[in-house]
Amino acid sequence: MLAEIKGLNEECGVFGIWGHEEAPQITYYGLHSLQHRGQEGAGIVATDGEKLTAHKGQGLITEVFQNGELSKVKGKGAIGHVRYATAGGGGYENVQPLLFRSQNNGSLALAHNGNLVNATQLKQQLENQGSIFQTSSDTEVLAHLIKRSGHFTLKDQIKNSLSMLKGAYAFLIMTETEMIVALDPNGLRPLSIGMMGDAYVVASETCAFDVVGAKYLREVEPGEMLIINDEGMKSERFSMNINRSICSMEYIYFSRPDSNIDGINVHSARKNLGKMLAQESAVEADVVTGVPDSSISAAIGYAEATGIPYELGLIKNRYVGRTFIQPSQALREQGVRMKLSAVRGVVEGKRVVMVDDSIVRGTTSRRIV
Structure with missing residues (x-):
């Protein structure tokens, strides 16, 4: 439903690991756990210390790597991305990580979760200076800024480039010999770091650590840059002007219920939001139900606070994929019918409180009601 908001492209997922012989395979499983953050495309770039290998494609992670492509992506370090496409931002070329090869300075791979509000302005400036963009993704702006930076070391090039960006961003940057992690000065996107044996793991959500068996260390701090290589991990600041303000949609809608943020x-x-909703909007009813999946927690909280029993009033069909063709409003509504079914025996003839957290145009809500 959120895709109906023009230009909303913040719900992507990033995962990175450094210092593990099966880095690409672990990245695959990490991305699988972050699939709810984007279903339009997926990709993995890995390094063996000398060269970067990559594979990406449109669709779910299982579709992109269904023909054994993962065995061709080799290395001890890897970064991956699952993409939530924007209006006008689809297409293979926009699937991340973006990979830039250079004969002289080594290669660079980029994965980004966020939204740069000054991307268009920076793009115009860079094009006026001779840059040629290969994608319509705002992520590519950072690569051009890095390559045009006058600084000598990659670390300083990235710091200088990040200081020009405005907006929400969690970046994973990888070269042949290191992985660099950066979070915007407001910490608008979630980003955590963990350990898997001696390997460092970075992910948009902590649920990815649970899936791959990594131990959570801490959140990446706003305005912090981590340099991870074979010598270990070093933390530096690229901005002192920090003001922690995580996007509230992470708690409401984007993130998986088993993740911890901050x-x-x-x-x-x-659940607490549901309890507050009960205080603000208590009504007499027989049952409470949530619209699967993200509303269920809030509905449980509402039920708990009011004493009205929570019931599974709606069942979601897990096998109606994003590829379901919907050329007309009538078929869109048919799609809703296929995706969600009311449990007649539970709701028929009852007064129902239905909790929904994702009302955009209201067409789906009307159909559910």
């Missing part, structure tokens, strides 16, 4: 469990946060 030390707060997402399911618990949603």
Whole structure:
């Protein structure tokens, strides 16, 4: 439903690992756990210390790597991305990580979750200076800024480039010999770091650590840059002007209930929102139900606070994919019918409180009601 908001492209997922012989395979599983953050495209870039290998494509991670492509991506370090496409931002060339090869200075791969508000302005400036863009993704702006930076070391080139960006961003940058992680000065996107044995792991959500068996260390700080290589991990600041303000949609809609953001469990946060909703909008009813999946936690909280029993009033068909063709409004509504079914025995003839967290145009809500 959120895709109906023009230009909303913040719900992507990034995953990176350094210092593990099966880095691409672990990245695959990490991205699988972040699939809810984007279903339009996926990709992995890995390094063996000398060269970068990559594979990406449109669709789900299982579709992109269904023909054994993962075995061709080799290395001890890897970064991956699942993409939530924007209006006008689809297409293979926009699938990340973006990979830039250079004969002289080594290669560079980029994965980004966020939204740069000054991307268009920077793009115009760079094009006026002779840059040629290969994608319509705002992520590519950073690559051009890095390559045009007058600084000598990559670390300083990135710091200088990040200081020009405005907006929300969690970046994973990889060369042949290191992985660099950066979070915007407001910490608008979630980003955590963990350990898997001696390997460092970075992910948009902590649920990815649970899936791959990594131990959570801490959140990446706003305005912080981490340099991870064979010598270990070093933390530096690229901005001192920090003001922590995580995007509230992470707690409401984007993140998986089993993830923790800023030390707060997402399911618990949603449940508390449901309890507050009960205080603000209590009504007499027989059952409470949530629209699967992200509203369920809030509905449980509402039920708990009011004493009205929570019931599974709606069942979601997990096999109606994003590829379902919907050329007309009538077929769109048919799509909703296929995706969600009311449990007649539970709701028929009852007064139902339905909690929904993703009302955009209201067409789906009307159909569910």
